[in-house]
Amino acid sequence: xxxxxxxxxxSLTSARLPKWVPWALLAGSWLVLAIVFGILAAGSGGDYNxxxxxxxxxxxxxxxxxxxxxxxxxxxxxxxxxxxxLVSTAFIIAILPLVSLLFTVAVDGWKRFDIAFFTQSMRxxxxxxxxxxxxxxxxAILGTAEITGMxxxxxxxxxxxxxxxxxxxxxxxxxxxxxxxxxxxxxxxxIVAGLFAFALFALLxxxxxxxxGFGGAIALTLLMIPTVVRSSEEMLKLVPNxxxxxxxxxxxxxxxxxxxxxxPTSMAGITTGxxxxxxxxxxxxxxxxxxxxxTASMNYDLFxxxxxxxxxxxxxxxxxxxxxxxxxLDRAWAAALTLILIVMALNLIARLIARIFSPKLGR
Amino acid sequence: xxxxxxxxxxxxxxxxxxRVFAASALIAGVVILTALAAxxxxxxxxxxxxxxxxxxxLPTPSTSxxxxxxxxxxxxxxxxxxxxxxxxxxxxxxxxxISHYAPRRVSQTLGYVIDLLAAVPSVVFGLWGIKVLxxxxxxxYAWLVDNLGWIPLFAAPVSxxxxxxxxxxxxxxxxxxxxxxxxxxxxxxxxxxxHEEAALALGATRWEMIxxxxxxxxxxxxxxASMLGLGRALxxxxxxxxxxxxxxxISFVLTGSANPPTIAGNIALNFPEAHGIGVNxxxxxxxxxxxxxxxxxxxxxxxxxxxxxxSGAN
Numbered sequence: 001x002x003x004x005x006x007x008x009x010x011s012l013t014s015a016r017l018p019k020w021v022p023w024a025l026l027a028g029s030w031l032v033l034a035i036v037f038g039i040l041a042a043g044s045g046g047d048y049n050x051x052x053x054x055x056x057x058x059x060x061x062x063x064x065x066x067x068x069x070x071x072x073x074x075x076x077x078x079x080x081x082x083x084x085x086l087v088s089t090a091f092i093i094a095i096l097p098l099v100s101l102l103f104t105v106a107v108d109g110w111k112r113f114d115i116a117f118f119t120q121s122m123r124x125x126x127x128x129x130x131x132x133x134x135x136x137x138x139x140a141i142l143g144t145a146e147i148t149g150m151x152x153x154x155x156x157x158x159x160x161x162x163x164x165x166x167x168x169x170x171x172x173x174x175x176x177x178x179x180x181x182x183x184x185x186x187x188x189x190x191i192v193a194g195l196f197a198f199a200l201f202a203l204l205x206x207x208x209x210x211x212x213g214f215g216g217a218i219a220l221t222l223l224m225i226p227t228v229v230r231s232s233e234e235m236l237k238l239v240p241n242x243x244x245x246x247x248x249x250x251x252x253x254x255x256x257x258x259x260x261x262x263x264p265t266s267m268a269g270i271t272t273g274x275x276x277x278x279x280x281x282x283x284x285x286x287x288x289x290x291x292x293x294x295t296a297s298m299n300y301d302l303f304x305x306x307x308x309x310x311x312x313x314x315x316x317x318x319x320x321x322x323x324x325x326x327x328x329l330d331r332a333w334a335a336a337l338t339l340i341l342i343v344m345a346l347n348l349i350a351r352l353i354a355r356i357f358s359p360k361l362g363r
Numbered sequence: 364x365x366x367x368x369x370x371x372x373x374x375x376x377x378x379x380x381x382r383v384f385a386a387s388a389l390i391a392g393v394v395i396l397t398a399l400a401a402x403x404x405x406x407x408x409x410x411x412x413x414x415x416x417x418x419x420x421l422p423t424p425s426t427s428x429x430x431x432x433x434x435x436x437x438x439x440x441x442x443x444x445x446x447x448x449x450x451x452x453x454x455x456x457x458x459x460x461i462s463h464y465a466p467r468r469v470s471q472t473l474g475y476v477i478d479l480l481a482a483v484p485s486v487v488f489g490l491w492g493i494k495v496l497x498x499x500x501x502x503x504y505a506w507l508v509d510n511l512g513w514i515p516l517f518a519a520p521v522s523x524x525x526x527x528x529x530x531x532x533x534x535x536x537x538x539x540x541x542x543x544x545x546x547x548x549x550x551x552x553x554x555x556x557x558h559e560e561a562a563l564a565l566g567a568t569r570w571e572m573i574x575x576x577x578x579x580x581x582x583x584x585x586x587x588a589s590m591l592g593l594g595r596a597l598x599x600x601x602x603x604x605x606x607x608x609x610x611x612x613i614s615f616v617l618t619g620s621a622n623p624p625t626i627a628g629n630i631a632l633n634f635p636e637a638h639g640i641g642v643n644x645x646x647x648x649x650x651x652x653x654x655x656x657x658x659x660x661x662x663x664x665x666x667x668x669x670x671x672x673x674s675g676a677n
Binding site for chain 2: 079094108157158161185195202209255289311344
């Protein structure tokens with residue numbers, strides 16, 4: 001490591017910065033930057049930029065801390081402090097967009113987060129609509145529920161059975177190929193899944209402009225299956241072999257052992273995995289843009305006609321506004337808020353299921 | 364792969380129900396392989412008309428199909444590479460922060476927070492990118508072009524809206540952070556504890572311990588994590604479609620108003636209105652995207668599988 005030229009100091013006797021110094025420096029630099037940006041905002045009449053304060057304050061803190069540490073503690077400790085502060089800065093950098101995004105969605109989405117938004121479609125709505133009919137996303141929420149529900153219905157049996165095959169039956173090349181390609185499938189771009197569904201049904205029904213909800217469900221199935229297989233496989237592997245052996249020893253056939261012993265034991269984990277998979281595909285926009293199309297009206301029929309979905313509602317409200325842009329943007333933000341709340345709720349439910357219903361096996 | 368189930372032996376009586384169940388499990392596995400093959404087959408089938416058509420009839424008249432694809436493919440790779448360059452150091456930092464710096468009690472919560480980023484739908488990221496991030500970064504771009512305009516990357520004129528490929532890459536970087544962080548974190552946590560303790564016992568500071576013990580052990584994991592992130596960034600659609608102001612050019616300029624579009628973004632923007640040969644051309648570009656991501660992801664998986672211990676992506 002650092003040679004004698006750097007001057008190796010006995011770290012037990014060398015000077016150390018007191019523990020409170022980094023924290024004081026961090027608070028100090030944020031405060032200084034808050035004042036600087038306050039003066040700037042007052043001078044130019046612009047908005048007060050809290051994100052820039054935190055970001056540049058953290059950078060100032062990094063520079064100050066390393067300089068002071070170098071002067072007091074020597075180069076090796078200064079380098080250590082540099083990395084520590086860089087690593088913490090990386091974390092703050094990652095948190096800033098998340099906070100900014102959640103804040104914006106909550107504030108802008110709240111404006112139209114009303115009853116009308118959840119009870120009306122966009123049929124015959126122009127601009128802000130009327131006092132009584134300001135337009136809403138009911139048709140999109142219905143479409144999302146139907147398309148995602150159908151995708152879940154198809155992908156859960158296939159995914160679960162494939163996982164059972166991999167854990168209980170699979171041997172040799174075929175099992176290894178399935179494992180590998182399931183991993184690869186997790187990386188398929190969502191838009192390619194949409195193009196596949198379109199290519200499939202356009203050839204099947206000989207209709208070059210085909211758009212319908214079931215196609216969207218097929219595209220989402222393709223995205224959902226790998227997640228279901230992976231999580232179910234992990235959960236099935238966690239079931240102790242002793243349970244299977246005890247069942248076999250009692251003369252229970254293998255398929256009944258799997259159905260009555262293995263799956264009930266891993267049920268909580270599998271449900272968690274499926275919930276997380278739903279949360280992953282419910283926000284998919286691109287495949288539905290390709291194959292489900294968009295509409296302003298209610299459509300209850302998965303197999304006939306264009307069908308709206310919530311993420312697509314966000315996109316179309318943003319991309320195709322009328323002359324008066326603001327009501328469309330407000331609806332887009334409200335739909336974004338709804339979408340985020342749904343995804344968060346699904347994630348929360350998944351964690352609760354995992355915590356409450358998991359068997360106490362001392363894993 | 365350890366198989367917990369015991370194999371059936373010759374003496375056991377074979378029940379019909381057993382065979383039905385085993386067969387349906389096998390069929391489910393084969394269906395997945397077939398589905399992947401079907402993706403390739405149907406994309407190719409629908410691409411052929413565009414490949415053999417007169418290039419002058421393509422959405423943008425060109426001398427060949429490849430001339431039509433070139434700017435798209437370039438934009439895709441360029442945006443994804445920029446995103447990876449930004450995301451990788453930050454992800455490694457966060458992963459180290461969670462695995463080696465944060466107190467153990469906090470680190471799990473911090474992991475949840477990062478996973479929260481992965482839960483945000485891409486269309487919401489797109490809306491945030493154009494309404495919040497683009498106006499926020501535009502003054503910085505103006506400053507960069509004014510002061511560093513001699514660097515080709517920041518050549519004048521500056522984009523007035525901030526809807527440039529750099530903005531797109533920033534949003535993409537935020538979106539691929541969680542996957543890279545998750546894999547790196549798993550890998551760093553699996554560093555042999557004896558190596559770490561040996562380094563610390565020799566008087567190494569925490570950074571020196573990480574440099575000699577953690578990073579070398581985690582290198583294969585870092586590489587495959589970045590390839591997984593790259594695969595995500597290549598295929599990301601809605602952010603590009605919403606934020607980028609595209610022009611069919613090949614250009615390295617980061618802050619201008621003429622940006623190379625990406626394959627996925629181009630499909631999302633043009634598919635709803637496309638007709639005739641235009642549909643086939645878009646599907647053909649999708650096929651190219653599929654092949655690129657398939658190669659990148661397979662390479663990442665092969666790398667992960669070679670060291671089975673580093674299965675953090677699972």
